[in-house]
Amino acid sequence: MPLTLPGTFATILPIDDQEGSVAVTIRQVAQAAGVSVSTVSRAFTAPDQVQPQTLQRIRDAAAKLGYTPNPAARSLRGGKTESLGLIIPDITNPFFPPIFKAMQARARRLGYTVLAADTDERESDELETITAVSKRVDGMILWASTLSEDRLAELAETMPVVLVNRHVPGIPEIQISLTAGISQAAEHLKAYGHTRCVFVNGSRPELSRGKSIREAFEAHDLSLVEFGPYEPRFETGVHAATLVTSSDATAVLAHNDLVALGVLHQLAKLGVDVPRDVSVIGIDDTLLAETSTPSLTTIRISAQELATHAADLLLDTIGGRAGGRVVEIGSRLIPRSSTGPAGR
Structure with a gap:
């Protein structure tokens, strides 16, 4: 299907500029000509790179379907x-x-x-x-x-x-890859005597962060309760902190530093001491992780x-x-x- 904005005929792909008509996409031209989308794109932006017979077949298919290349796309590909x-x-x-x-x-x-x-x-x-x-x-x-x-x-x-x-x-x-960092975080918590942990999940379902964390913590015999998934924002950490205080968890791993800072902020407001009562770990290693109070243990990804x-x-x-x-x-x-x- 064409990459189309909801409610409009505007697409990433070249479209028919005639108002009121349904756009013919480059993919439809490719299917009609029996070639790839990239070959059709080259036919209109760099025709010298396409075999003459193929070029003619593409042009015939485009004419039959009423396809007109997007001038902006031609400009982009031309220079x-x-x-x-x-x-x-x-x-x-x-x-x-x-x-x-x-x-x-x-x-x-x-x-x-x-x-x-x-x-x-x-x-x-x-x-x-x-x-x-x-x-x-x-x-x-x-x-x-x-x-x-x-x-x-x-x-x-x-x-x-x-x-x-x-x-x-x-x-x-x-x-x-968070594999090494997550494994080190689990080892770190295990060494400090933690057994009950919380993961504040800010991942979308198609992303694998939560799965990787669960597997790593299980490998180190750490129980893990998951809150979420939520949006990966500061406010998520604020919300999750209240849930942490009502659980028996002694450690929190947050989706990222921003969520972890929300956890730190709310725990402080609730009178929960970090790390005496609850340990908190973030992911990313942003500047705020080093300057927060207390400074945030985190999994570094090199920017x-x-x-x-x-x-x-x-x-x-x-x-x-x-x-x-x-x-x-x-x-x-x-x-x-x-x-x-x-x-x-």
Whole structure:
């Protein structure tokens, strides 16, 4: 199906510009001509790269269907913008500004600029953002995309795309592996005598963070109660902290630092001492983790490493060198003051 914004005929793919008519998509032309979507795209943007017989078949199919290429798409494919797109879920999350800054620095050294946009973790906003940004960049990095696999595969056929924290076969991907960091967190809590833990889950169902955490904690004989899934925001931690106080858990692992800081904030308001009464661990290692009171034990994901690999992978994708390559970024525990011996 075409990548279409709800309630409109606007699509990422080339569309018929005639008002009031249903758009004919590049995918329909490809099916009618018996070729791939990328071949149809080349037929209209770089016809010299397509075999004459195939080119004629595509043109005939397009004429029969009434397909008209999008001028903006032709412009995008006809010349480089020297810009890269970065689509992130939530710019208010302190994890993302250092990612953007590091990616921008890497891109500048390679002769590119970076355009960043926030989707507020909503599919409709992500679709609108992609539609706008795709006209201004040579390729895009999509972070934890909310789009379906079919829509992402369709998008990847029309322009270079790299996914972060989302797997779709055949699309280049940056995979953040929390395996080492989570295992170290479980060992850390076990060594402090904790046996009953809570995981505040801010993951969407299709993401595997919760599953990885449950498996790691079970491997270390730690019981784990899960709250959520909720949205991965500060307010989630505030809400979850009250639930923690009504449980018998002595340790909390939060979906990210932002949620963990919400937990710390609310526990302090409730008179619960951290780490004497409850230990708290976050994920990401943002600047706020180090400066909070108490300082937050967290699982570090290197912003510099992540941004560098993401930019390089996208440039390889733009150059046709990436294939469906997956680059894995590791993690490790950073112990600070928010964890200590089990106290209740």
